[in-house]
Amino acid sequence: MRIDYRIDHPVQLQVNFEVEGFTILLGQSGEGKTTLLRAIAGLLPAQGEPFDGLLPQHRAVGYVPQGYALFPHLRAWENVAFALPRGPQRRAQALELLARVRLVEVAEHYPSALSGGQQQRAALARALARKPQLLLLDEPSSALDAATRDEVMAELISEMHEFGLPALAVSHDPHLAALADRVAVMSGRRIVQHGAPDEVLSRPASAAVARLLGHRNLFAARVAGHETNAGVTLLQWEAANGTTLRLPHQPDLIEGQLVQWMIAPTAVRLPSLKPELRRIDNPVTGRVESRLNLRAHFQVTLRCGTERLWVTVLGNLMRHHGLEIGHEITVDLRSNDLLCWPHTG
């Protein structure tokens, strides 16, 4: 489903993007993400498709706001039944929807007696009862605690897939991007990138997008020159003791220009144990400053001059390379893994 909306008030906003399966719209607070959802739901004056000009009660959307807005005076099943037509089947239909989100056992409870995750699923069941063509979710992960967030969200997304409905979720949580079918990134009140999560996460269109996606290794450098014959552009990473970085030729960049570059922590290579494979593009030497144990792997920070380079290291390689705090190591930043954009702001 294509979303094409223009809003003038309370913020000026123009967006045009495709919602497929579970789509995440990422953007910082204040970008107008909630405003967009409310406009699509018909709760704010706006122009655009779908649903242009319809009153909110005539738009086939299921809107699940932040905090879920369950009716406190109605039991869980009554909340779901709210959108169902009156009749003898009403309660049975509501219970059926609650069963699909595994909430039958709390059907008689008031919302105040439900956990955050249960409230979210009840709100989802209520939105589905309306038989929407599009689901709108505002910050679906914000009220969930960190320990269960990924699990609850993965479950929510699989439920959406089961119902076969397109869903648009807005969030500032880059974690969600990896779980979605499609990602759109909003910056400066417009969509600056959209596509499949792999594509967007691995190739952010700008440093601002990279930051929104939660990328860590974002640094400033200066264009040192081009080696056109070798198909290489050289960057001077001044903050890391003037290290020179080689990346695939970027003809748009001018010598002396300030740029921002990035490498994913998972792309940083540790020295190969086999000498024949020791092809090094960009050796960078740093001292281990901290190690974050995430069970399957470690997040290691290397101090390189005044900058801090994040490296993802598998547990067994930690020991192998003796990555203790204070240990010095030379890692390789492969040219093809470096992303570079002209410096803005």
Add this chain to the structure above:
Amino acid sequence: MSALVDVQAADGLPRARSPALVGAFTLLLIAGPFIALAFATQWSDFHFAPGDTGAIAVSLGYSLIALVLIVAFGTPLAWWLARHSFHGKWVLEAIILLALLTPPLAMGILLTTLFGPYGPVGSLVARTGVELTNSASAFVLAQFYGALPYYVVAARAAFEGVPRELEHISLTLGKSPWQTFWLVSMPLARLGLAAGIALAWVRALGEFGIVLILAYYPQGIPVKLWVNLQDIGLSAVYPLLWVFFLVAMPLPLILGMASRRQRLF
């Protein structure tokens, strides 16, 4: 911990004892006049003065009519004030404040000026055969003016307490604004609305100043109390007062309990 925090409240948390002590004292102050009444009443010679029964019927019947009118006219106004903002809204608020702070006697005079036989509205209405002074209509009118502003203020606060987001969600679930009002706004405002209705009932039933000027007849309980005191004396006041409590109390008590889903016993 000190002995002041060992009292267990309903939620099981320790509570300081001093507010309870001050509260008990305040309650005693409020109860004082009624305790005195219990002692002053001559229970062995408990009887009504002529016309008391009629006054009870007048008060009960017309107050109920006034209450219905107050809710019917006051609720839309309260809703409008709670849900719409516009330039010059303060003028409306000032008008309601004006109605609240005008002394009842003065309000009675103003109403007589407007609705009396020589008043601009009164003389017009009189042509249709309806008298707006010293008549049943005048009695209801007096109570309406006495209690309406209190109801509007309470109901407005009640509607303002309903989260707009819930009303919006109701719209997105396919309900019309009218259905939303009945299914979401009204139930969620019920505590405040019940308090407003109770307040309006008490104000209407006890209205004396406006009634005295605009509708001396038919006599309701407050005016009859005054007449009994003038004509007979205190002995004729106390029995009617007991009956007043008896008829006035149930509605606000039941409303309060029902809206809190609380039981009497």
